[in-house]
Amino acid sequence: MPRRGAIKRGLLENLLSILTIAGVIVGIVCGVLIRQSREEEPKNSDELIKGLRIPGDLLLRGLHMLVLPLVMTSLILGLAGNKRSKFNRQAGLAILYYLSTTLLAAVIGLILVWAISPGGTPEARRSQGEDFNVGNTTFLDFVGDMIKNLIPANIVAMSHMKYRTVYEDDIVFDEPVEGMNMLGIIFISIAFGVIIMANREECQPFLDFCKSLNVIINKLTRLVLWYSPIGIMFLVMAEYTVSDIGEYAKEIGLYIVTVLVGLAIHFFVVLPLVLLLLAKRNPLPYYRALLPAMATAFGTASSTVTIPLTMKCTKRAGVSADVVDFVVPVGATINMDGTALYEAVACLFIAQLNDRQLTNPEIVITALTATVAAIGAAGIPSAGLVTLVMVLNAVNLGTKHIALVLTIDWLLDRFRTMTNIVGDAVGCAVIERLSGSPCPSDRDEPEFQELKNKDEEHNHVDHAVHVGA
Numbered sequence: 001m002p003r004r005g006a007i008k009r010g011l012l013e014n015l016l017s018i019l020t021i022a023g024v025i026v027g028i029v030c031g032v033l034i035r036q037s038r039e040e041e042p043k044n045s046d047e048l049i050k051g052l053r054i055p056g057d058l059l060l061r062g063l064h065m066l067v068l069p070l071v072m073t074s075l076i077l078g079l080a081g082n083k084r085s086k087f088n089r090q091a092g093l094a095i096l097y098y099l100s101t102t103l104l105a106a107v108i109g110l111i112l113v114w115a116i117s118p119g120g121t122p123e124a125r126r127s128q129g130e131d132f133n134v135g136n137t138t139f140l141d142f143v144g145d146m147i148k149n150l151i152p153a154n155i156v157a158m159s160h161m162k163y164r165t166v167y168e169d170d171i172v173f174d175e176p177v178e179g180m181n182m183l184g185i186i187f188i189s190i191a192f193g194v195i196i197m198a199n200r201e202e203c204q205p206f207l208d209f210c211k212s213l214n215v216i217i218n219k220l221t222r223l224v225l226w227y228s229p230i231g232i233m234f235l236v237m238a239e240y241t242v243s244d245i246g247e248y249a250k251e252i253g254l255y256i257v258t259v260l261v262g263l264a265i266h267f268f269v270v271l272p273l274v275l276l277l278l279a280k281r282n283p284l285p286y287y288r289a290l291l292p293a294m295a296t297a298f299g300t301a302s303s304t305v306t307i308p309l310t311m312k313c314t315k316r317a318g319v320s321a322d323v324v325d326f327v328v329p330v331g332a333t334i335n336m337d338g339t340a341l342y343e344a345v346a347c348l349f350i351a352q353l354n355d356r357q358l359t360n361p362e363i364v365i366t367a368l369t370a371t372v373a374a375i376g377a378a379g380i381p382s383a384g385l386v387t388l389v390m391v392l393n394a395v396n397l398g399t400k401h402i403a404l405v406l407t408i409d410w411l412l413d414r415f416r417t418m419t420n421i422v423g424d425a426v427g428c429a430v431i432e433r434l435s436g437s438p439c440p441s442d443r444d445e446p447e448f449q450e451l452k453n454k455d456e457e458h459n460h461v462d463h464a465v466h467v468g469a
Helices: 002-013 013-037 042-080 089-116 122-132 140-151 182-198 202-244 243-276 284-291 291-300 308-315 321-334 337-353 361-376 384-394 402-407 409-435 446-453 457-468
Strands: 161-168 171-178
Touching: 002 013, 002 321, 013 042, 013 202, 013 409, 042 182, 042 202, 042 384, 089 243, 089 337, 089 361, 089 409, 140 161, 161 402, 171 182, 182 361, 182 384, 202 291, 202 361, 243 308, 243 337, 243 361, 243 384, 243 402, 243 409, 284 308, 291 308, 291 409, 308 321, 308 409, 321 409, 337 384, 337 402, 337 409, 361 384, 402 409
Parallel strands: none
Antiparallel strands: 161 171
């Protein structure tokens, strides 16, 4: 009976992933069958494909809908919602560390996707790149557009409009472009957060509003994610109806390899080196202490759910409770190394599938946007899908072929979540060392003894899920 209960709990906890896998399989099978019948009734099949796209388009529209409020509330609360009334040395080091490692992860992803080319060869991209020439626009124009879009002339309009430099008959002017001005949204959100942090008492009503809105958005995000198996099934079905399954199987395989190799480099090379060089700690025992948190992160695919266990394991590794209690909750919002790497790879992968060669400035924008988008991602399963849309919008890539990314997100999400929480824990050790905080050993504390006795048990997963519910 206990074993049956454990199996039942495991199925319920992973129900969304199971349904997503089932939706992918059903979508592929139905898509292949419809593709085979298209030769007989091409007109009717075209109408059928249009109908198949509707449920998938609803999923994409839902993801688009969540981007603006999710990013704004997450960034504002991440800066202003902390108990500390102002930045101190520890907080400044935490933000610097998280931004640096997240940006580094995005750069690693961009380098790998350029080298492996999962969506097509470099030669093919170069041959098709001419179609996307922006005329006389220069690198300075791109940089100028980024700076100008940072400060939107209209806060309301930034939700659906941005500007770019255009040359016409030797006349230079700013052309409005439909799409979210993500740079402006991010800048305004950060500015709001910093100002609220400095004027906490006067801004408390607005902060309470942001907290309530964040709860609502996270609930809506969960609803959209629970709909995602249906939407993904129809997206995959429509994609495979008009596409060669053999070609995309190879591309998906290379994409998975690219993401996993990037995560492995960051997980086994970058973070241990940071721990060794900056925190002066041995990575092996430190990682060993984090194993329960790693297992929970992989099982739940949620960094938020894993916060309680991440804090316990990091204290067990010898980091002071004062540092852990501040850095881990902030890191669960800001530190998304795995998500940034994944979104950078996914963006260039989709560009390659579309035979789109991104310019150097666009690649820089991709790296920066993936970094900030990862910061704005909620710490819940597959929330990176929402902010991936933001990265695609930043370089004017549509959502064509995004179904291929969605098909295996349920698997990659677990690996990148595990990378995220390990980055949080490594950050605790680094910040403690650099800030000169005291480093008392917590190994004699009762909670450490309790955790040590339960390392080999599975109760910690249930406890983490219960706390994060």
